[in-house]
Amino acid sequence: MTAAFLNIGGYLFVFCLSLLATLTPHVGANVAVFDNYWLQRQGDALKQTIASFDPNPLNVTDHLNYHVALAVGATESINSTRRELSQVRNGRKLKRSGKCVAYNPIDRCWRCHGDWEKNRKKLADCVLGFGRRTTGGKDGPIYVVNDASDDDLINPKPGTLRHAVTRDGPLWIIFGSSMIINLQQELIITSDKTIDGRGARVYIMEGAGLTLQFVNNVIIHNIYIKHVVPKSGGLIRDSEQHIGLRTVSDGDGISLFGATNVWIDHVSMTRCSDGMIDAILGSTAITISNSHFTDHEEVMLFGANDKHVIDKKMQITVAFNHFGKRLDQRMPRCRFGTIHVVNNDYTHWEMYAIGGNMNPTIISQGNRFIAPPNEQAKQITKREYTPYVDWKMWNWQSEGDYFLNGAYFVQSGKQNAWSPKPVNPVPRKFAIRPQPGTMVRKLTMDAGALGCKPGTPC
Numbered sequence: 425m426t427a428a429f430l431n432i433g434g435y436l437f438v439f440c441l442s443l444l445a446t447l448t449p450h451v452g453a454n455v456a457v458f459d460n461y462w463l464q465r466q467g468d469a470l471k472q473t474i475a476s477f478d479p480n481p482l483n484v485t486d487h488l489n490y491h492v493a494l495a496v497g498a499t500e501s502i503n504s505t506r507r508e509l510s511q512v513r514n515g516r517k518l519k520r521s522g523k524c525v526a527y528n529p530i531d532r533c534w535r536c537h538g539d540w541e542k543n544r545k546k547l548a549d550c551v552l553g554f555g556r557r558t559t560g561g562k563d564g565p566i567y568v569v570n571d572a573s574d575d576d577l578i579n580p581k582p583g584t585l586r587h588a589v590t591r592d593g594p595l596w597i598i599f600g601s602s603m604i605i606n607l608q609q610e611l612i613i614t615s616d617k618t619i620d621g622r623g624a625r626v627y628i629m630e631g632a633g634l635t636l637q638f639v640n641n642v643i644i645h646n647i648y649i650k651h652v653v654p655k656s657g658g659l660i661r662d663s664e665q666h667i668g669l670r671t672v673s674d675g676d677g678i679s680l681f682g683a684t685n686v687w688i689d690h691v692s693m694t695r696c697s698d699g700m701i702d703a704i705l706g707s708t709a710i711t712i713s714n715s716h717f718t719d720h721e722e723v724m725l726f727g728a729n730d731k732h733v734i735d736k737k738m739q740i741t742v743a744f745n746h747f748g749k750r751l752d753q754r755m756p757r758c759r760f761g762t763i764h765v766v767n768n769d770y771t772h773w774e775m776y777a778i779g780g781n782m783n784p785t786i787i788s789q790g791n792r793f794i795a796p797p798n799e800q801a802k803q804i805t806k807r808e809y810t811p812y813v814d815w816k817m818w819n820w821q822s823e824g825d826y827f828l829n830g831a832y833f834v835q836s837g838k839q840n841a842w843s844p845k846p847v848n849p850v851p852r853k854f855a856i857r858p859q860p861g862t863m864v865r866k867l868t869m870d871a872g873a874l875g876c877k878p879g880t881p882c
Contacts, residue, residue: 453637453681453705454610456657456669462638469638469682469706470734476640476684476709477737478554485764485787486856488529488552488741492767492867495529496859524881527866528744528767530689530713534882535870541878544620545596547645551687553741553764555711558687560618560643564594572603574631577660578667589613592664594641599624607631609655610673612662615639621646622876631655633676633696636683637662643687646873649677652696674698680707691715692872699725699754706734708761711741716872721752727759730782735760743767746871747777753806758784766790766858769868774798778833779806783818788833789858790824792865795831802830826861 455462478484503525524536533550534540540547548562571583580586585605588597594616602625610632613619622645628634629650636642657670673679675697680686682705693700693715700717702725703710717723724742727735738761746769747755755773756763758780766789770777773796778786788804795802807815815836822833859867876882 454635454657454671454673454679455637456671459668461663461666462668465638466682469640469684472640472684473682473706473708473734473737476557478709478739481554481739481762481764481785484554484556484739484741485766485789487556488743488764488766489789489856489858491529491552492859493856495532496527496863496867499525499527499532525869527863527869528714530744531870535874536881538879538881540876540882541623544598544622547620548618548643551643551689551711551713553711553713553743554709554739555685555687555741557709558641558643558685558711559616560641560687561594561596561616562618564596564616567591567595567597568600569597569603570600572605574605574608577609577658580661585619586611586661589617589619590661590663596620598622599626602626604629605631607633607655609658609660609670610635610679612637612660613639613642614663616641618643619645619647621873622882623878625873625875628652632673634678635673635681636679636686637681639683641685642683643689644678644691645687646690646876648692648694648873649696649700650692650694652677654697676700676702678702680704680710682706683710685709686711688712689714690870690872690874693717693720695719699723702726702728703738703740704728704735705732706737708738708740710739711743712745713741713743714745714868714871716746716748717751717755718748719750722754722757723747723751724754724756726756726761726763726780727782727784730759733760735782738762740764741766744868744871745769746771746868748772753777754779756780757808758786760784763787764789767861767864767867768792769864769871770794770804772796773801775801776806777804779808781808781810783815785818786820788820788822788825790826790861790863792826792861793828793831793833795827795829797829799830802832803834804831805834807836824858824860826864 526532548559567588596618604627627648632655633652654675677696677700680703741764753775759782762785770793819837
């Protein structure tokens with residue numbers, strides 16, 4: 425019955441040559457020439473996509489909701505003498521008590537520890553959701569970036585971010601000081617890396633964005649990504665042993681091509697030329713959490729082509745994020761896959777918040793949705809290029825969401841699909857209840873890059 429709820433029975437199919445064709449070189453993924461190196465990485469990535477798919481996604485959503493409930497209960501107990509969090513300094517510490525407050529379980533796992541700088545890799549134990557197995561560079565040494573330049577794309581200078589992310593083997597990458605990095609071309613990140621911006625203000629801005637292509641196990645944490653623009657491509661180092669010819673990059677902030685076990689946390693993103701975060705071509709086992717998005721038209725695209733059936737394996741958690749000012753649409757926009765959208769704060773959108781086609785499963789739980797003044801944009805959801813007779817059977821559910829200013833979520837898969845106050849269609853015995861949308865302000869109060877200082881809680 426659980427499998428029927430998520431409509432995943434059709435996902436458990438045998439992958440054959442027709443599926444492999446969905447990842448053939450003609451799709452490009454910015455690779456100008458698919459030599460043996462890229463063909464090998466592509467084949468390895470396909471195997472990793474299949475291995476990373478969880479056949480019991482409800483276990484994952486329940487696991488996250490369970491830990492949110494534990495974190496909220498513990499924090500409420502500690503702060504029982506306070507009526508509310510009205511005295512907040514810098515969004516993190518209470519003026520009266522000086523104690524660190526973290527309501528969501530990811531933050532509670534590490535953020536209120538004053539020795540976080542001495543135990544940076546503790547962060548890798550904190551991820552929840554579909555990306556919960558991501559460890560990044562936990563098994564490798566610390567690499568300190570102390571040079572903001574990006575002058576040599578073929579032989580990057582030691583101490584630069586490009587040099588760090590193209591090394592073989594796991595690395596935990598930190599920054600020796602605050603810096604602005606203007607990427608001359610897309611930054612191609614290899615597997616088993618953590619980019620950890622805590623303790624500095626790190627801006628990736630006014631240049632190219634970050635690319636995770638046919639890689640596994642990457643954490644991107646506590647950085648700013650702003651004003652990303654397309655770049656012309658050319659010869660770029662993509663690992664210690666290989667230099668490849670790239671086509672024009674499209675201006676995404678973070679691009680995931682066939683990437684698995686990825687965690688993006690506490691990132692602040694503004695004004696990218698294309699998407700802010702795109703996950704396509706078999707990307708799965710991903711968590712996007714605690715991030716802040718502003719000033720953009722098309723925020724997140726999960727699945728880019730109706731022919732890419734490999735994206736039926738896509739499983740993504742979007743949790744504790746703040747979708748803020750001057751956003752238009754795609755928060756996210758999904759093809760295929762299973763997307764858990766939980767405890768996010770949607771304070772702005774111009775067209776719609778959550779959309780998709782090709783029968784994705786969307787589980788919306790405990791979000792706050794504040795509709796725009798435009799009477800034609802109150803609906804949170806949008807099904808694209810599909811008649812009602814087809815999409816009425818898609819599983820798009822809302823549970824515990826908080827609707828303000830006329831916002832409403834159009835459910836499907838049940839008879840009450842058009843109800844602005846949908847009834848949860850999931851049998852209670854199969855699901856752990858999420859924290860309600862009324863808790864979202866507390867759960868997301870520190871969304872975006874944090875101003876962490878050594879020796880004190882973040």
